[in-house]
Amino acid sequence: MLKMDRVEKGYEKFRLQCSLEVKPGFVTGLVGPNGAGKSTAFKAALGLIHTDGGKVEIFGKDSAKLTNRDKAEIGVVLADSGFSEYLSIKDISRVMSALYPGFEKTKFLKQCEQFHLPVNKRVKTFSTGMKAKLKLLLALSHKAKMLVLDEPTAGLDVAAREDLLDILREYMEEDTERAILISSHISGDLEGLCDDLYLIQDGQIVMHEETDILLDQYGVLKVDEEQFRNLDTQYILRRRKETFGYRLLTDQKQYYVENYPKMVIENANIDEVVLMMMKGEEL
Structure with missing residues (x-):
């Protein structure tokens, strides 16, 4: 659905160098701290900024050769884009009807009512x-084949976030060939939605993993100095110094569970993995 191959974009103090792929039937998450390059990557993928190199393909086509019909099959949420705030939802629905042949006006207005959005204000x-x-x-x-969503749940409370995540799940269930690329700083949203995750740091992809594998096979070891000296570190991805000794990230949790039964070993969530990959040091 979407493939970015060594896409580059340079600014004065930042450079994006990004490769990622969003497959049909997949919800793919892009995670990383503020300023890591998530929004830049999204804009590069959509052709909203001029890139310095690399290639972007959408629906199997060079992104520069997409027709208006192709573009109408992409649903987009970006932080700094949208309609004029002087319009009402009814005004916007008329514009959408003119722009998108597949716009489902009745369904859209019903969902606005469901989420208590006043259509005349x-x-x-x-x-x-x-x-x-x-x-x-x-x-x-508008019946998009693919959604590109940059922090779509930002500013929502827990109940509203869950409602919108349910809508995204329904969107994927309706057609197995659909796909979503989504970023969010709320790890719980991604853990319950995404099939795979990319971690971006300083403009570069530093990790790609299936969500189920990350949650099942990754772990955090908490060891003192003596335990660390006697530890087989071949499956340790990152190390971080703590007051008690070291916090260690591994993608082979079961190996350490079986071989070091007295060691403190915890399951890793997305936040923990992101933190260790960013702040930890390689051995």
Whole structure:
């Protein structure tokens, strides 16, 4: 659905060098700290910024050769994009009807009502959470084959986030050939939604893993100095010094469970993996 091959974009103090792939039927997450390059990667993928090198393919085509019909099959949520805030939802629905042949007006307005979005008020009167809901509902409103969502749940409370994640799950269940590329700083959203994850740091992809494998096979070892000296470190990905000794990240948790039964070994979640990959040091 989407393939970025060694895409580069340079700024004065930042350079993106990114390769990733979003496969049909997959929800792919892009995680990393603020300023790591998530939004730049999304804009490069969508052709919204000029790149310095590399190649982007969408639906098997060079992104520069996409037709208007191809582009209409991509639903997008970006932090700094959207309709004029002087429009109402009814105004926006008329614009969407003209722009997208597949726009499902009745369904869209019903979902706006479900999420308590007033259709006659100007968007500028909406709260941050209401604007986030509107952006996502618009991305879902025109039968897109692929969604590109940059922090779509930002500003939403727990209940609203779960409602929108349920809508994304339904979107994927309706057609096995659909795909989503999503970023979020809320790891719980990604753990329950994504099939695989890319970690980006300083503009470069530093890890790619299936979510199930990450949650099942990755672990964190907590060891003192003596335990560390006697440890087989061949499966240790990162080390971080702590007051008690070391915190260690491994992608072979079971190996250490079986061979070091007295050692403190914890399951790793996405936040832990991201933190260790960014702050930990290689052995």
